[in-house]
Amino acid sequence: MSPRRDVAVLRRAEIVRATIRCLARDGYSGLTLKKVAREAKVSQGILHYYFADKRAILVAALETVTADLDRRVAAAQSREGRDARARLLALVGACLRLAVEERAFWIVFVEFWGEMMHDRTLRELNAALYARMRRLIGAVVAQGVRSGAFRRTDVLRAAAVILGLVDGVSLQLTFDPTAFRVAEATRFCGDAVMRYLAREVP
Secondary structure, eight states, X not given: OXXXXXXXXXXXXXXXXXXXXXXXXXXXXTOOHHHHXXXXXXXXXXXXXXXXXXXXXXXXXXXXXXXXXXHHHHHHHXXXXXXXXXXXXXXXXXXXXXXXXXXXHHHHHHHHHHHHXXXXXXXXXXXXXXXXXXXXXXXXXXXXXXXTSSOOOOHHHHHHHHHHHHHHHHHHHHHOTTSSOHHHHHHHXXXXXXXXXXXXXX
């Protein structure tokens, strides 16, 4: 990669990070390109070179927080080998920790959801994101079914249930970080998931 290309990538990333900070502080309704430019310490001309409008920069922010969550989940799961139970619990824990450690990231999700209700393209982007997450979770559930750790089930529907649980508790932690400790939330969510997937005793 050329030095000029390196600078461009880094500058775009900083603009997106500045956007995330602005969204966390002011919400999407209070977001302006002028505010983002000031937060990122770039001119509005440079900002427009990378992003055409608020919608484009919101999508970039969503992609960034999603990629960060993906990395956290992958790192947590890599420490658990191939045990399906441990990998699923690692995913749950990584998602819940994000709500406390990077609260601004979950605020981006909330702001995006508010906008997507009025924008078909954003709804399609969100649908694709959730379909991908269900496939990723479903793959771990399928691994557990094959190994005998989990009961036989429709893995994508099971993934939807697990994703709903993790999203719901993550939102509660985002809205009120004092509601319960991350370790406690990870424990009771993990217990719920394991009970849901447990094999039936004859």
